Amino acid sequence: MKQNIYDNPEFFHQYKALRQKTSNYNRLLEQPTMKSLLPPLLNLQILDIGCGMGEFAKYCIDHHAKHVTALDVSSNMLTIAQLENAHPQIDYQLQAIEDYEVAAHRFDCITSSLSLHYVKDFEAVIGQIARMLSPDGVFIFSVEHPIATSRKTMEDNWIYDTQGYRLHYAMDHYQEEGLRQQTWLVDGVVKYHRTIATMINTLIDHGLSIDKIVEPIPSKEAIQQLPSIEKELRRPSFLFIKAKK
Amino acid sequence: MKQNIYDNPEFFHQYKALRQKTSNYNRLLEQPTMKSLLPPLLNLQILDIGCGMGEFAKYCIDHHAKHVTALDVSSNMLTIAQLENAHPQIDYQLQAIEDYEVAAHRFDCITSSLSLHYVKDFEAVIGQIARMLSPDGVFIFSVEHPIATSRKTMEDNWIYDTQGYRLHYAMDHYQEEGLRQQTWLVDGVVKYHRTIATMINTLIDHGLSIDKIVEPIPSKEAIQQLPSIEKELRRPSFLFIKAKK
Numbered sequence: 001m002k003q004n005i006y007d008n009p010e011f012f013h014q015y016k017a018l019r020q021k022t023s024n025y026n027r028l029l030e031q032p033t034m035k036s037l038l039p040p041l042l043n044l045q046i047l048d049i050g051c052g053m054g055e056f057a058k059y060c061i062d063h064h065a066k067h068v069t070a071l072d073v074s075s076n077m078l079t080i081a082q083l084e085n086a087h088p089q090i091d092y093q094l095q096a097i098e099d100y101e102v103a104a105h106r107f108d109c110i111t112s113s114l115s116l117h118y119v120k121d122f123e124a125v126i127g128q129i130a131r132m133l134s135p136d137g138v139f140i141f142s143v144e145h146p147i148a149t150s151r152k153t154m155e156d157n158w159i160y161d162t163q164g165y166r167l168h169y170a171m172d173h174y175q176e177e178g179l180r181q182q183t184w185l186v187d188g189v190v191k192y193h194r195t196i197a198t199m200i201n202t203l204i205d206h207g208l209s210i211d212k213i214v215e216p217i218p219s220k221e222a223i224q225q226l227p228s229i230e231k232e233l234r235r236p237s238f239l240f241i242k243a244k245k
Numbered sequence: 246m247k248q249n250i251y252d253n254p255e256f257f258h259q260y261k262a263l264r265q266k267t268s269n270y271n272r273l274l275e276q277p278t279m280k281s282l283l284p285p286l287l288n289l290q291i292l293d294i295g296c297g298m299g300e301f302a303k304y305c306i307d308h309h310a311k312h313v314t315a316l317d318v319s320s321n322m323l324t325i326a327q328l329e330n331a332h333p334q335i336d337y338q339l340q341a342i343e344d345y346e347v348a349a350h351r352f353d354c355i356t357s358s359l360s361l362h363y364v365k366d367f368e369a370v371i372g373q374i375a376r377m378l379s380p381d382g383v384f385i386f387s388v389e390h391p392i393a394t395s396r397k398t399m400e401d402n403w404i405y406d407t408q409g410y411r412l413h414y415a416m417d418h419y420q421e422e423g424l425r426q427q428t429w430l431v432d433g434v435v436k437y438h439r440t441i442a443t444m445i446n447t448l449i450d451h452g453l454s455i456d457k458i459v460e461p462i463p464s465k466e467a468i469q470q471l472p473s474i475e476k477e478l479r480r481p482s483f484l485f486i487k488a489k490k
Contacts, residue, residue, distance in 0.1 A: 167415075170415065174460075174481055175462050196460065201457055204455065210445065234419060
């Protein structure tokens with residue numbers, strides 16, 4: 001999370017253009033899955049880690065959450081969040097989760113969409129999250145799927161034939177956890193690869209119980225809107241874990 | 246489990262030769278991981294599904310388990326088990342798990358090494374297992390890792406350069422669960438591919454809680470004995486799930 005690629009002007013310009021498309025992976029796949037995993041939000045205190053432009057925080061308030069604390073490391077993101085999704089019950093904070101400290105048992109629901117793969121010390125952050133969750137609290141997060149982050153190359157890992165048809169997905173280096181540099185919109189986006197076992201066991205070791213795992217499958221409507229998303233059937237991009245205290 | 250490739254004479258001949266090597270994946274990777282996940286066995290009632298030649302059943306009795314019910318669909322396997330690993334506290338039964346019925350709450354520990362990927366109806370079998378587990382009972386199983394079973398080809402899925410060096414592992418068709426035919430010792434070995442999400446969620450849906458996930462990494466000693474096993478660092482062959490009632 002402390003990496004702040006979102007304040008790189010070139011990256012942010014391209015990212016914003018991508019997000020403004022109605023057909024993107026966030027709108028068609030990630031956000032529908034996240035919303036399907038939420039508990040009833042009525043009166044809940046929510047922490048959203050990596051809140052970006054605040055659409056999800058606003059969604060929670062629109063669905064009767066009591067309050068959302070919404071963290072992001074990017075001032076670009078929070079400027080847009082304040083313009084487009086400001087609300088008296090949302091507290092946007094320019095803050096990395098690693099530096100965020102509150103009293104224990106504060107939140108009924110902690111969410112994070114596609115941000116924890118930027119965290120270097122996953123175990124420490126999960127420890128913080130477990131402490132901040134209220135009894136029976138719920139933690140739901142998505143990351144890039146370990147199948148997709150494993151290979152230590154900056155290239156596209158789809159392998160194509162000479163006609164440009166996707167033959168298969170190249171994976172490698174699964175057990176070598178740690179830094180991955182990728183090209184996504186700009187060069188040198190830094191992420192951390194972790195195995196599925198590491199992520200699940202870290203949650204359990206911090207007293208959370210696994211409630212559900214989702215490797216999202218695009219709907220027929222999503223494939224109609226964005227045909228290239230059909231390749232999610234061949235190799236999942238995202239992994240969701242829902243855990244309870 | 247009802248597929249009985251182990252009673253195919255050519256397969257069994259080759260399989261037995263492979264298992265008799267001191268350096269094989271079972272001895273160097275699968276069995277050490279399975280044993281590391283076991284609870285203290287003193288006085289436990291154990292069910293071992295797909296017991297093969299009975300080495301594991303015998304190991305449990307040697308480590309003070311009270312009794313092992315050991316099932317296998319292969320009479321070849323059970324003939325060897327009776328010759329090499331017979332014991333009054335082990336009950337070998339020629340039986341598919343799908344057809345095995347006992348009263349609920351019978352077993353303190355249910356194990357299965359590399360056999361549940363032969364099961365067609367995973368959900369039904371997990372339901373049986375959950376019912377047969379005693380309160381606080383433990384279920385530990387290994388299967389071929391979904392990363393390794395996903396692609397619908399009968400080929401080796403490692404991709405090589407012209408010198409025979411492994412470039413990467415080809416994966417595909419991850420979300421298409423179901424039958425896979427593979428060449429392993431002989432043509433046409435039938436397995437079932439399931440996603441990680443499906444396996445974990447099926448356990449949870451049947452009232453089990455996830456205790457630990459292991460994607461085993463070979464030890465340095467294992468790599469010294471069998472250098473080719475180092476490729477496990479690049480793509481895991483096995484997935485273990487330990488769950489509790």
